[in-house]
Amino acid sequence: MYELNTYLFVAAILFSLGVFGVMTRRNGIAILMGVELILNAANINFVAFSRFGGMNLDGHIFALLVIVLAAAEAAVALAIIINIYNNMNTINVDEASAMKE
Amino acid sequence: MAETSFWFVIAMTVLSAGIVVLSNQLIYSAMALLFTLFGVAGIYVFLWADFIAGVQLLVYIGGILVLIIFGIMLTNRISSVRLSQTNVQQGVGGAIGIWFFILISLVISKTPWLQADAVEPAGTVAGVGTLLLTKYLLPFETISLLLLGALIGAALLSRKEN
Numbered sequence: 001m002y003e004l005n006t007y008l009f010v011a012a013i014l015f016s017l018g019v020f021g022v023m024t025r026r027n028g029i030a031i032l033m034g035v036e037l038i039l040n041a042a043n044i045n046f047v048a049f050s051r052f053g054g055m056n057l058d059g060h061i062f063a064l065l066v067i068v069l070a071a072a073e074a075a076v077a078l079a080i081i082i083n084i085y086n087n088m089n090t091i092n093v094d095e096a097s098a099m100k101e
Numbered sequence: 102m103a104e105t106s107f108w109f110v111i112a113m114t115v116l117s118a119g120i121v122v123l124s125n126q127l128i129y130s131a132m133a134l135l136f137t138l139f140g141v142a143g144i145y146v147f148l149w150a151d152f153i154a155g156v157q158l159l160v161y162i163g164g165i166l167v168l169i170i171f172g173i174m175l176t177n178r179i180s181s182v183r184l185s186q187t188n189v190q191q192g193v194g195g196a197i198g199i200w201f202f203i204l205i206s207l208v209i210s211k212t213p214w215l216q217a218d219a220v221e222p223a224g225t226v227a228g229v230g231t232l233l234l235t236k237y238l239l240p241f242e243t244i245s246l247l248l249l250g251a252l253i254g255a256a257l258l259s260r261k262e263n
Contacts, residue, residue, distance in 0.1 A: 004214055006111075007144065012205040013115050014137075020198035021122030024188040029172050033121055033134050036165065040141045043153075051148040054217030057228045061237050063153050064229070067160050068244050072251035074165045078172040079258035085176040094189070 007048035015041035028081045028091040032074065039070045107147055114140030123188070127177070131170050138162050152226045 014037050021034025043063045050059025081091050088096045113136055120133035138161045145154035188194070222228070233241045 004216060005209055007148065008209045009206065010111055010114065010144065012202055012209065014118050014141075015205065016198040016202035017115075017118045017122050019201055020194045023197060024191050024194035025122070026189055027127060029169060029176065030122075030127060030130055032169065032172075033130055036134065036161075036169075037118055037121060037137065040138065040161075043157075044141060044144055047145055047148045047150045047153055051150070051219065052214070052216045055149065055219035055222060057225060057232055060150055060153055060225060060229050061232055061240075063150070064156060064233075065240060065244050067153075067156055068248055071160055071164055072248050074168050075255040076251050076258070078168055079255040081172060082175055082259050091176050 004048060004052040007044055011041040011044040011048070014038075014044070026092040026094055028084065028093055028096075029078070031093065032077050032081075035073070036070060039066055042066060110140050110143035110147070114144065127173050128170075131166065131173060134169070135162060135166055138166065149221055149225070151224060152229050 018034045018037030018041060021037060022031050025031045025034060043066050046059040046063045046066070050056050050063075053059070084096050085091050088098075090096055117133040117136035117140065121130050121137060124130045124133060138157065142154045142157040142162075145151075145157060
């Protein structure tokens with residue numbers, strides 16, 4: 001239970017699922033969810049290494065910065081997705097691939 | 102007891118992450134993402150990161166997830182059946198995902214990680230706050246500026262043009 005490898009494996013599973021989601025999803029919002037999974041996997045790694053590196057709090061700072069970045073990314077991505085929906089009436093990325101309307 | 106809840110949290114995180122990427126209903130994916138994020142917050146608690154766990158609950162579940170659900174509702178007609186969506190090229194995506202997992206697993210199990218003993222701190226809030234305002238002051242201010250810019254940009258982008 002209290003082993004570094006357990007946490008790293010969980011993060012690896014989350015990362016792989018996130019990559020799978022980003023590559024196979026067609027809906028823009030579903031792709032965004034895959035990206036969130038990847039960011040969470042990275043955060044688990046940061047905090048786990050921080051905990052098993054002698055409770056060094058630097059990893060916590062990095063995790064905080066990643067969470068803030070995720071918030072900024074989600075806000076901008078959803079604004080773009082809503083714009084795409086208003087212009088093209090779909091948010092499936094394979095249908096909305098043209099560079100102009 | 103702690104052991105049982107630990108594995109319960111792990112199982113909840115991984116299983117609901119699977120639902121997030123596999124479900125055909127977009128709203129089910131969003132609901133499963135709630136459980137994944139909650140599970141990750143639980144993992145932070147097991148890693149003694151109480152402040153990060155709180156921030157995870159506040160920002161991810163309270164902010165990003167609500168934003169995602171708003172996005173789903175704004176870009177789909179709820180009354181229609183178009184909420185469903187299918188995955189494409191599952192074979193290629195699955196192969197690359199499994200390949201990534203095998204690669205990372207090999208790296209994890211082969212590397213002799215240097216580890217240091219640690220005692221459980223009474224709390225990490227004071228330490229994190231001190232670090233943010235001393236050693237990491239510049240990144241802290243930069244990221245707050247970035248967040249401000251991103252939010253203004255998002256508001257500008259989603260505004261109706263006249």
